[in-house]
Amino acid sequence: MLASPPFGTSIPLESPDAAVSHAALTVLPPPESIAHGKLESHDIEGAFLGPMTAESLADVDPLDLVDEILRLKARENATILAHYYQDGEIQELADFTGDSLQLARAATKVTTPTIVFCGVHFMAETAKMLNPEKRVLLPDLLAGCSLADSCPAPKLAELQAKLRGQGRRFQTVTYINSSAAVKALSDWICTSGNAEEIIRRVPEDQEILFVPDRHLGSYLEEVTGRKMILWDGACMVHEIFSVQDLLRLKRRLPDALTIAHPECPANIREHADYIGGTQGMLKYVASFAEPRDFLVATEANMLWQLQHASPRHRYHPVPGITCACNKCPHMARNTLAKLRDCLRDGRPEIIWQPSFEKARAVLERSLL
Numbered sequence: 006m007l008a009s010p011p012f013g014t015s016i017p018l019e020s021p022d023a024a025v026s027h028a029a030l031t032v033l034p035p036p037e038s039i040a041h042g043k044l045e046s047h048d049i050e051g052a053f054l055g056p057m058t059a060e061s062l063a064d065v066d067p068l069d070l071v072d073e074i075l076r077l078k079a080r081e082n083a084t085i086l087a088h089y090y091q092d093g094e095i096q097e098l099a100d101f102t103g104d105s106l107q108l109a110r111a112a113t114k115v116t117t118p119t120i121v122f123c124g125v126h127f128m129a130e131t132a133k134m135l136n137p138e139k140r141v142l143l144p145d146l147l148a149g150c151s152l153a154d155s156c157p158a159p160k161l162a163e164l165q166a167k168l169r170g171q172g173r174r175f176q177t178v179t180y181i182n183s184s185a186a187v188k189a190l191s192d193w194i195c196t197s198g199n200a201e202e203i204i205r206r207v208p209e210d211q212e213i214l215f216v217p218d219r220h221l222g223s224y225l226e227e228v229t230g231r232k233m234i235l236w237d238g239a240c241m242v243h244e245i246f247s248v249q250d251l252l253r254l255k256r257r258l259p260d261a262l263t264i265a266h267p268e269c270p271a272n273i274r275e276h277a278d279y280i281g282g283t284q285g286m287l288k289y290v291a292s293f294a295e296p297r298d299f300l301v302a303t304e305a306n307m308l309w310q311l312q313h314a315s316p317r318h319r320y321h322p323v324p325g326i327t328c329a330c331n332k333c334p335h336m337a338r339n340t341l342a343k344l345r346d347c348l349r350d351g352r353p354e355i356i357w358q359p360s361f362e363k364a365r366a367v368l369e370r371s372l373l
Contacts, residue, residue, distance in 0.1 A: 067094065070341040074098060077348035083119035083142075085344075086111060086132065089283045090336045091123050093309035095344065099123065102310065104283040105131075105181045106196040109372050112136055121347060125150045125335050130185045133355040134365040135373075144343035146353040148335045150182050155238030156217035158186035158360075165190065168214065168234075175212035175234070178203055181372075182240070183217060188364035194371040197221065197267055197282030203371060204229045220244070224267040224274060242331045243268035246302050250324040251276055254300050258321065261298035264289060265323075269302050273323075283307055290315045305332045 075098070078085065086108050087099035096102050101111040105128060112120060112132040119140045122129040127150055129143040161177075168175060179191035180200070188194055195203040204225050207213050213231060215222040217238030226233055243266055251273065255261065264286050265277035274280050279289045283303065290299055290311060301308055302323040311320050325331040347353060 065342055067341060070345055071098065074341065074345050074348060077345065078121075081119050081348055081351075082117045083121050083348060084115045084117045085121045085123060086115075088124040088128060088336065089310045090304040090306045090333055091339060092306055092337070093313075094341060095123050095339060096306075096309065096313075098344070104196065104198055106198040106282075106372060107284060108132070109135065109181070109196075109368070113373065115139065121344065123339050123344060124148070125153075125333075127153050127182060127184060129355045130361075131181065131368065133357065134185065134361045134368060137357055137361070137365075140351070141355040142347045142351070143353050143355060144340070144347045145338040148338040150335055151241035152180065152182035152217050152238050153184050153187075156183055156187055156236055158184060158190060161187055161190055161216060161236075165214070173212060174210070175214050176207045177214045177216065178207065178233075179216050180218050180221060185358060185364045186360045187216065188367055189360040191216075191364075191367050194368050196372070198284050199372070200225055200267070201228055204231055207231075218268055220270050221267045223271060224280065239270075240268045242304050242325075242333045243273075243302075244270060245325045246270075246273050246323050246331065247326045248272050248276070251300065251302065254321060254323065258298045258300070261300050261321065263300040263302065263323075265302035273302055277302065283310070287311065287314050290318055293318065303331075304336070306336065 084101070085099045086101045087096045088108060089096070089102060089104060101108065103111060108124070108128060109131050112135050115136065119142065120132050120136065121142045121144070122132050123144060125148045126143065126146065129141055133139075133141040165177065176192040177190065178193045178195055179187055181194055181196045193203045193206065200221065204213065213233040214236070215225065215233045216236035218240065219235045219237050220239055220243065222233055222235040225231070246269060251263070255263065255276070262278040263276055264279045264281070265274050266282065267274070267280050279286070281289065286301075286303070286307070287310065290297075291314065296317045296319065298319045298321065299311070300321050300323055301311065305322050308320045308322060311318070322331070
């Protein structure tokens, strides 16, 4: 049985009573399944995948790929949405770039019959939920999310039932980095851009169960003063920034300002001059008229967008504990070749699932 998490604390993964186990993480198919075209539509629930081949991995002239993508985009009458964490070469081709909140809202304004979502799986699911009549494609269906993986819907439902059985009154606020099934169990959906606003909507006489990011949850506790029950999930990218390397950078560039995503742990956030989501970061750096140095603690591809939007400044990635910069391996699964392939073949496609209807209602109430 699940132990009731103490009020205002997180649920440790290592505990035998943890709400999440490491076994819940997604296990990817072996590479030979991809190489030999054996990965079929049944391998991923809620999507039509079709056979995959190694052709997408072949070396192709990027300029030829771009020309082909633009030709196929016109042929398919498609709109391309790209998250700020995608490679710059993909962002350059997109009709809309943005954070999760911006892209969710942009998806509702698309007029073409096809949306190609260059991001990760939960983002494409969100686009489909908000556009049930449109075809939504994702270049690589295995582009997942460590946060979404950390919070399986059955485990969340079990914890909710346990809390209700104890007579505790609460509302579930779910970060958008989650599956459709988890969103369907939620009262509210938030992004890093509107999370504080959503928390303040919950009546003071009710507790808040915040899932799945414990770091974003602890940040929201700090800025709102609301103690919450925190699910013990974390982003694999933001959790591994090196505090020591950040401090070295600050010593080397003493006039630099540090900007950090709220998914970062508290030991990174406490050294930041600004904490906010990607859109907030863009607005913050744009507010400085004179050139400045910025130390950036978020996914490394965000530097492309920052440089593109405010080129007068200098941007320095905060290193991770194991590498010079932090890139999301899930976002990196989307490439120009795979973008070309999904436009050409019309797959992988996100297919409507029973959980989408209820999740859609929560999304619309929370984000639109």
